[in-house]
Amino acid sequence: MEHSSPIERVLRAVALTLVVLFFMFPIFWIVLMSFQTNETILRIPPSVVFEPTLSNYKALLSGRLETAAGTLELNFLRTLWNSIFLSVTSVAVSLLLGVPAAYAFARHKFRGSEDIAFTLLSFRFAPPLLVLLPLTIYFQQIGLANTYIGLIWVYQLICLPLILWIVRGYFEDISADIEYAYRIGGHSWFATFRKIALPLAGPGIAAAGLLAFIFAWNNFVFALVLASADKQPVTVGALAFVTASGIQYGQIAAAIVLSITPTLALALYAQRYLVEGLSLGAVKG
Amino acid sequence: MSVVSAQRRPSSGFRISKRVLPYVLSLPALLVCIGILIPFLTAAWYSLHRYRLSQPWGYKFIWFDNYLNFFTDPKFWNTLKISLTYAGVTVVLELVLGLAIALLLQKRSTVNNFISIMLLLPLMTAPALAALMWKLMTNPGFGILSYLASLIGLQDFRWASSPSTALLTVVLVDVWVYTPFIMILLLAGLRSLPTQPFEAAALDGVPRSFVFFRITLPMLMPYILTATLFRLLDSIQQFDIIYAMTQGGPGDTLTVFQVEAYLNFFQSTNVGRSAALMIILWAITYLLSNIFIKHWLRLRERARGHG
Amino acid sequence: MASLELQGIVKRYKGQAVLDDVSLTVGDGETVVLFGPSGSGKSVLLRLIAGVVDPDAGRILIGGEDVTEVDAEFRGVGMAFQNFALFPHMSAFDNIATPLEARKARPDAIRAGVESVARLLKIGHVLSHKPRALSNGQKQRTALARALAGEPPLLLLDDPLRNVDAKLRFEMRLELPRLLATRGATVVYVTQDYKEAMALGDRIAVMAQGGIRQLGTPEQIYLEPASIEIARLFGDPTINLLDVKPSRDARGIFVGLSNVQVRLDGASEQAVGRDCVIGLRPEALSFVGPDTAGAIPVTVEAETPLNEKVVTLVRTVRGREILVSRPAGTPGPAQSAAHLAVNAKSALLFDRATGSRIGSGRRREVAA
Numbered sequence: 001m002e003h004s005s006p007i008e009r010v011l012r013a014v015a016l017t018l019v020v021l022f023f024m025f026p027i028f029w030i031v032l033m034s035f036q037t038n039e040t041i042l043r044i045p046p047s048v049v050f051e052p053t054l055s056n057y058k059a060l061l062s063g064r065l066e067t068a069a070g071t072l073e074l075n076f077l078r079t080l081w082n083s084i085f086l087s088v089t090s091v092a093v094s095l096l097l098g099v100p101a102a103y104a105f106a107r108h109k110f111r112g113s114e115d116i117a118f119t120l121l122s123f124r125f126a127p128p129l130l131v132l133l134p135l136t137i138y139f140q141q142i143g144l145a146n147t148y149i150g151l152i153w154v155y156q157l158i159c160l161p162l163i164l165w166i167v168r169g170y171f172e173d174i175s176a177d178i179e180y181a182y183r184i185g186g187h188s189w190f191a192t193f194r195k196i197a198l199p200l201a202g203p204g205i206a207a208a209g210l211l212a213f214i215f216a217w218n219n220f221v222f223a224l225v226l227a228s229a230d231k232q233p234v235t236v237g238a239l240a241f242v243t244a245s246g247i248q249y250g251q252i253a254a255a256i257v258l259s260i261t262p263t264l265a266l267a268l269y270a271q272r273y274l275v276e277g278l279s280l281g282a283v284k285g
Numbered sequence: 286m287s288v289v290s291a292q293r294r295p296s297s298g299f300r301i302s303k304r305v306l307p308y309v310l311s312l313p314a315l316l317v318c319i320g321i322l323i324p325f326l327t328a329a330w331y332s333l334h335r336y337r338l339s340q341p342w343g344y345k346f347i348w349f350d351n352y353l354n355f356f357t358d359p360k361f362w363n364t365l366k367i368s369l370t371y372a373g374v375t376v377v378l379e380l381v382l383g384l385a386i387a388l389l390l391q392k393r394s395t396v397n398n399f400i401s402i403m404l405l406l407p408l409m410t411a412p413a414l415a416a417l418m419w420k421l422m423t424n425p426g427f428g429i430l431s432y433l434a435s436l437i438g439l440q441d442f443r444w445a446s447s448p449s450t451a452l453l454t455v456v457l458v459d460v461w462v463y464t465p466f467i468m469i470l471l472l473a474g475l476r477s478l479p480t481q482p483f484e485a486a487a488l489d490g491v492p493r494s495f496v497f498f499r500i501t502l503p504m505l506m507p508y509i510l511t512a513t514l515f516r517l518l519d520s521i522q523q524f525d526i527i528y529a530m531t532q533g534g535p536g537d538t539l540t541v542f543q544v545e546a547y548l549n550f551f552q553s554t555n556v557g558r559s560a561a562l563m564i565i566l567w568a569i570t571y572l573l574s575n576i577f578i579k580h581w582l583r584l585r586e587r588a589r590g591h592g
Numbered sequence: 593m594a595s596l597e598l599q600g601i602v603k604r605y606k607g608q609a610v611l612d613d614v615s616l617t618v619g620d621g622e623t624v625v626l627f628g629p630s631g632s633g634k635s636v637l638l639r640l641i642a643g644v645v646d647p648d649a650g651r652i653l654i655g656g657e658d659v660t661e662v663d664a665e666f667r668g669v670g671m672a673f674q675n676f677a678l679f680p681h682m683s684a685f686d687n688i689a690t691p692l693e694a695r696k697a698r699p700d701a702i703r704a705g706v707e708s709v710a711r712l713l714k715i716g717h718v719l720s721h722k723p724r725a726l727s728n729g730q731k732q733r734t735a736l737a738r739a740l741a742g743e744p745p746l747l748l749l750d751d752p753l754r755n756v757d758a759k760l761r762f763e764m765r766l767e768l769p770r771l772l773a774t775r776g777a778t779v780v781y782v783t784q785d786y787k788e789a790m791a792l793g794d795r796i797a798v799m800a801q802g803g804i805r806q807l808g809t810p811e812q813i814y815l816e817p818a819s820i821e822i823a824r825l826f827g828d829p830t831i832n833l834l835d836v837k838p839s840r841d842a843r844g845i846f847v848g849l850s851n852v853q854v855r856l857d858g859a860s861e862q863a864v865g866r867d868c869v870i871g872l873r874p875e876a877l878s879f880v881g882p883d884t885a886g887a888i889p890v891t892v893e894a895e896t897p898l899n900e901k902v903v904t905l906v907r908t909v910r911g912r913e914i915l916v917s918r919p920a921g922t923p924g925p926a927q928s929a930a931h932l933a934v935n936a937k938s939a940l941l942f943d944r945a946t947g948s949r950i951g952s953g954r955r956r957e958v959a960a
Binding site: 013014019020027030033042044045050097103105108110126131133134139153157165214217221233234235239249253264271278 | 295304306307308310311313314316317318320321324325327328349374386389390394400402404405406407408409410411412413414415417418419420421424426427432440442461464468469470473490495518522525528529542546547550556559560563564566567570571573574577578579581
């Protein structure tokens with residue numbers, strides 16, 4: 001690999017350029033679109049030269065969209081808030097439930113622990129609609145339909161297995177002797193969990209939480225089935241945008257940009273954790 | 286003085302027994318998940334019924350009729366065919382592409398690391414939103430991709446709105462979103478391989494194609510298998526991209542399992558058929574994930590043996 | 593007071609007995625060394641005493657009180673680990689302070705306690721460092737300090753010198769007995785190093801395959817090992833082992849060593865006529881003139897000076913290799929043809945089939 005010929009190096013560079021182009025272009029293009037008016041978007045041939053405008057974002061944030069058919073009230077900020085609230089709360093609940101369970105699975109090989117862990121993991125692979133469709137009927141009956149609580153509960157299906165599985169791996173990596181040392185020093189199991197296990201698994205818990213947040217944010221089908229307009233997150237809200245007639249294309253693009261920015265920013269900010277979490281989630285379990 | 290001083294030992298009622306503790310810790314998580322298990326059983330139960338939300342009076346236990354009807358139902362065969370095609374095509378494409386990119390980025394350098402970080406972005410984009418992005422780009426009126434297609438002589442290339450190219454379009458979006466996933470796993474795998482065999486092969490002047498097929502690929506196999514199964518399980522259940530892009534259309538071109546079940550439930554309100562579809566999909570994924578878990582256990586065993 | 597008593601301890605992992613009916617009593621203030629190869633169950637035994645692992649059967653008594661069902665934090669023991677097991681996210685000070693904090697000591701009492709034990713172990717200058725920033729020796733001292741900080745009446749040390757370099761190990765071997773003596777604690781010490789065992793133990797428990805094979809003072813273990821296995825584990829260079837078949841006549845019991853009949857004073861009658869292995873410590877052999885009675889002719893192959901002694905490799909007429917050691921500075925063989933005399937009193941006879949020592953009645957009494 002060290003003695004690569006010039007031709008090979010050129011080929012490599014070309015291939016890498018194509019890769020970057022293919023994977024970056026859509027994001028780049030949508031961002032460009034979000035700063036354009038309908039006139040510049042509809043130009044043939046398309047061009048990257050245009051007078052940038054913030055009007056799309058202003059319209060989105062004010063919630064009043066000028067369309068061909070007139071002014072449309074579309075509360076995009078509300079869906080953004082829903083996404084934030086649902087994702088943050090779901091991850092928080094997941095951490096609260098999942099971290100102690102992960103600790104139990106990692107430290108105590110109790111009867112059936114392996115079976116239970118695998119059952120929980122298998123939720124990650126079950127078709128979501130299998131559970132969702134009957135759940136809509138149940139939620140109607142017990143009054144959880146279109147409530148945040150109902151959604152957060154269902155979101156555990158995404159977050160909990162992920163957190164359980166990744167955090168368990170991190171707990172297993174802590175030498176048992178370190179925890180023994182603390183207990184022998186005179187501390188209870190709970191103090192040991194709090195003062196030793198939690199801080200040492202901290203990076204892993206952060207990585208798992210981050211990944212769970214992104215997965216919750218990016219989820220589509222749960223909210224599509226269970227939430228009506230006022231509880232919708234951005235993924236579902238943006239679809240409604242596209243199907244609503246007469247909305248300016250630049251505004252759709254701006255809505256998409258606003259919807260994907262939080263996860264992309266998080267991904268860039270914590271990419272090392274993320275890669276670790278993804279690899280661990282897949283290879284280690 | 287007693288070693289085990291009495292005042293330091295709390296009253297026996299306060300302490301949680303060592304044997305009960307793990308159950309106490311994992312119980313809340315289990316309860317939440319058990320709550321989810323109930324609908325699963327309900328779905329299985331519904332699948333044995335004639336059950337339409339619009340005709341509640343027709344509710345009737347019909348054994349396996351929903352399943353048996355599938356045999357003579359061309360729509361079901363279409364669903365099965367399109368689901369398997371979609372899963373097969375996306376996984377193969379993503380695997381080949383992901384492996385190629387991972388090989389390109391294998392060497393640690395500033396540029397390579399930067400590119401691999403950038404490739405995280407599509408993966409972190411919500412698939413439903415990714416579909417919308419591509420929908421904007423393939424819009425016949427102003428889409429940049431429609432324009433580019435016209436430049437290479439494909440006038441009036443309809444992308445997702447034409448039955449002949451709809452599959453291609455959603456596969457493209459899937460490839461865009463999920464290739465980085467495979468790339469990341471394989472890159473982690475490639476970089477964790479021991480260097481000695483490669484150095485030895487280089488010293489001996491072994492041809493590189495031989496090195497790739499006889500050393501790299503076999504050593505990378507565990508990672509490739511894991512990535513493949515993960516993707517296969519996700520891909521056969523794809524909903525977000527297809528639904529956001531075409532709602533299963535045009536016609537029933539893209540009615541994969543979950544989309545078909547969704548439409549059956551909410552449009553035809555045919556709960557029984559919808560549930561039966563989901564049970565079949567579940568059976569397929571269960572089979573696949575069992576293969577995965579067996580394989581995963583073997584991997585773990587091997588990893589532990591080395592450690 | 594902190595005597596320790598183990599009664600019939602059994603521990604199984606996946607059906608395999610790691611400890612099989614182990615009983616041991618350690619007197620108050622005594623240091624007992626658990627010595628044995630890895631996998632002999634000594635580390636598990638230590639964890640059972642500490643209370644972080646539960647036995648499948650048997651009882652553990654500390655200070656006469658049954659603590660088998662008592663959680664680790666209430667047993668009042670201190671423990672140092674082979675891999676140090678320092679808390680990586682805490683400074684050395686905080687590491688050492690943890691047993692004191694557990695007792696809800698006041699901050700100034702904690703500070704005083706940590707500083708005094710740190711002074712004792714000469715790590716006062718690195719207390720603010722995280723374990724990551726400590727050298728191996730400092731880590732090891734921090735781990736010891738943490739174990740000592742709570743002034744536990746019972747101290748468990750799991751091969752604490754294993755992961756430090758040779759020089760440090762030597763220093764600590766000299767320093768530790770004094771240190772342990774100042775605390776007056778009862779100590780159970782695990783090691784795989786026989787010198788450490790000999791230097792530190794009031795008594796040594798030799799463990800193998802989940803059981804205690806011999807229990808005795810270092811002297812007893814060295815001079816009267818219960819088996820070939822134990823004889824081989826103690827001593828450097830290792831003991832010379834030669835196949836013999838003792839015979840007797842009117843003058844006493846004889847063994848044939850390289851065609852020379854050597855009389856063994858004090859050998860047991862039971863050995864006569866049996867297939868035996870004779871164990872000769874290198875220092876039980878000495879070079880003598882050719883006309884000494886019972887001198888064995890040998891050829892000198894190599895000489896290696898080892899600090900305080902010189903080790904000579906010789907070969908008998910029958911081609912068997914034997915190691916001889918003598919104090920450095922004393923005269924060795926003049927030429928390559930030399931003669932050896934055996935200090936018959938320290939010769940050990942083992943049954944070849946079972947490996948156990950055939951001792952005189954007197955000796956067996958002492959060993960038990």
